Amino acid sequence: SAVISQKPSRDICQRGTSLTIQCQVDSQVTMMFWYRQQPGQSLTLIATANQGSEATYESGFVIDKFPISRPNLTFSTLTVSNMSPEDSSIYLCSVATGGSSSGANVLTFGAGSRLTVL
């Protein structure tokens, strides 16, 4: 399965600032996914990052707030813009790789970026 390096692992940010999270994969992948995980809650998909085209955002998430770059098949960034305390969460990048004996696409995750907004 793929190995994903994600950084920063954690950060404390001031209200109104922006932070960019980076995700590097050790192999070329078509799609990369950005998730948010708030304490005690489900993983929520923010967007799918496609190389060479605009990211596809899920309902409730917009490009102005969460701009995504995907310059090549091994790298992506997610920016959390104009942060507020409600953005305090863990942000995870992931890629889909074949990994089950049934051939299903298994997700491999980065270690996550824990953001605290004051």
Next chain:
Amino acid sequence: GQNIDQPTEMTATEGAIVQINCTYQTSGFNGLFWYQQHAGEAPTFLSYNVLDGLEEKGRFSSFLSRSKGYSYLLLKELQMKDSASYLCAVTDSNYQLIWGAGTKLIIKP
């Protein structure tokens, strides 16, 4: 709407067996995943079920009943390192992954 239900927290004893249930209501079904997530770490893949029945993988087994919208993850011979959250996720008819909130499993000596 689409929904996945799991118990919030469970406690079990080292060496024992525990069953974590997951029920789902989704628009279509294209498979169910179980992931393990240790505190402060990324989720890691445990199992995948797409057909009814039991899939066994070492100490872990996963069961699926599509007609009942039900799955469980069975952990045998529990070890302290099994203390983690266990996430159930279902792929719907559009191949979107719907995630449960996870079950925090606490193992006591």
